[in-house]
Amino acid sequence: MGKWPLSEPMREALALARRAAEAGEVPVGAVVVKGGAIVGRGHNRPRQAHDPTAHAEIEAIRAAARALGNERLEGCDLWVTLEPCVMCAGAIAHARIARLYYAASDRKGGAVEHGARVFDQPQTLHRPEVYSGMGEEDAAKLLRRFFKERR
Helix, strand or coil: CCCCCCCHHHHHHHHHHHHHHHCCCCCCEEEEEECCEEEEEEECCHHHHCCCCCCHHHHHHHHHHHHHCCCCCCCEEEEEEECCCHHHHHHHHHHCCCEEEEEECCCCCCCCCCCCCHHHCCCCCCCCEEEECCCHHHHHHHHHHHHHHHC
16 A cells, blocks of 8 residues: 555546535445456445445446446456445456555455455455555545535
């Protein structure tokens, strides 16, 4: 983990996170990238969709799988503004995402470097390369502001 320059995929993920916040959803955004092109986008929308699985990562993975015509997203990278939860980490493994980039850590709900540490478990059949910290300050600020406004 460390300071990284803000990449174009993370800029797009942050824009999607802001869109989620505007809709009253927890501000998390995600994009799937293959060959330098964004092939899937998503932001949190479980309240809007009445679907507890409508996390940003799941939405982006579903969109990418449809766009590529394949449930296996081999050679794809996932860029997300918050450390994935257990459900999303499982989906990342099942989709065979090559690399995971996330901005802010999530000590309470994260499952990559915190909690269950899904990719460290022997039962996990696929483990992406994991990079954290790029866009961390922007993502954390967005989350803090969102929750502060609701208290």
